Amino acid sequence: MNIGDIARITKLPAKTIRYYEDIGLVNPARDDNAYRRFNDSDVHKLGFIGRARSLGFTIEDCRALLALYEDKDRASADVKQIAQHHLALIDVKIAELKAMRTALGHLSESCAGDHRPDCPILEGLSVSSQTKSG
Amino acid sequence: MNIGDIARITKLPAKTIRYYEDIGLVNPARDDNAYRRFNDSDVHKLGFIGRARSLGFTIEDCRALLALYEDKDRASADVKQIAQHHLALIDVKIAELKAMRTALGHLSESCAGDHRPDCPILEGLSVSSQTKSG
DNA sequence: ATAGGGGTTCCTGTAACTGGAAGGTCAAGA
DNA sequence: TCTTGACCTTCCAGTTACAGGAACCCCTAT
Structure with missing residues (x-):
């Protein structure tokens, strides 16, 4: 083929x-x-x-997984380790994206989105918000 | 400086x-x-x-946002549109990652992760699961 | 003079492809 | 036989948003 x-x-x-x-x-x-x-x-x-x-x-993960697949003597622990590591990365990314979503969601909600120039989104981006401690 | x-x-x-x-x-x-x-x-x-x-x-979003910031006559709608578009992308990415997390989580859970070679993760990757219709 | 901690440019590499150019191959139809 | 069109090939450049590193200049303190 x-x-x-x-x-x-x-x-x-x-x-x-x-x-x-x-x-x-x-x-x-x-x-x-x-x-x-x-x-x-x-x-x-x-x-x-x-x-x-x-x-x-990742491609390198795929390469490793393929090698494990073809090694009939592999330990399932080796495969699971790759999977768990990847799961952890996914969780980190999800958390980051959720934080972005929340922050940007708030900004966007407070913006009228009309013909007027006043824009809380730009204002939010233009100042370093130091909500944490002082 | x-x-x-x-x-x-x-x-x-x-x-x-x-x-x-x-x-x-x-x-x-x-x-x-x-x-x-x-x-x-x-x-x-x-x-x-x-x-x-x-x-x-993205960098290009930043460029556009900066231009809007510096244009005192912009409409907040223009800013909000960029933000909403970006929010939509974030939501898509979160959904994709959650789907991955779920699928891989199931596979990983069903894997003993010990010295034996039997591995549901590799088995799951090696067959095209056609759960949807037929 | 020398040592250090700045700064500069320029080139390469990253991840995982995608697009496109220039050209060879093959089967079908006029 | 020629042509058309859909295949296939290789090779090179571009994508995103930088990071690493080499080779070199500048400035200050000792």
Whole structure:
């Protein structure tokens, strides 16, 4: 199967699949015309990577997870450690975004959003609010 | 004041301040020795940018917000529109991260995380779960 | 003179691709 | 046979918002 077929199956852009080959995540065979030829194992690998990426794992995480997947003697603890670390990062990001959301939400709510120039959002951005201690 | 002083005041790295000058967000004067010389207006601008960045606004958003700040005839609606758009992006990101968190949380919970090789996390990544329709 | 702690520019690298140019390949149709 | 169109190839540049580091200049104190 050619790259276009694989793109349809895995729902990864062909560009992305070429990139994954570039960085050594997959290693499809080549036909005489230099076209990449993918087998079932390649498809499975790319699916695996796609799903890991959609869970937010970095490319290097994906590489590590793939290696663990292919090591039938791995300890599940090794996999879980990667997952837990990633979960912690996700939690941090969620917390940061929620803090932004709250702060900006307050500013935005207090802004009339009309034709007048008075704008609490700009005022809020223009002063260093030192609500904490003094 | 030199760049180091401004870095301390605004809590932005000197590298970042130079970068902001590169892309035209600020335009400090220069001394004879080529050192950047910042005035109060520069400091205020950088503080403004820093606070906007900490709320997650992109650099281009910051540029637009600064322009609006300096346009005393702006309509607050223009500012609010940028803020609301950004809030919507934040909400999308939070939702995405929460979905990841949930999915990965389930996988991770079901993994023993011990010396044995059996790992629901890897199994989950290796199959395309088609829970939705058929 | 020297040491240190500033400052300067310029180049490279980051993450994970995406877009586009220039060109080869293949199957179908006139 | 020629052409059209959809494939495929490689390679280079751009994205975001900086950070790291090299090579070098400036200033002050000792």
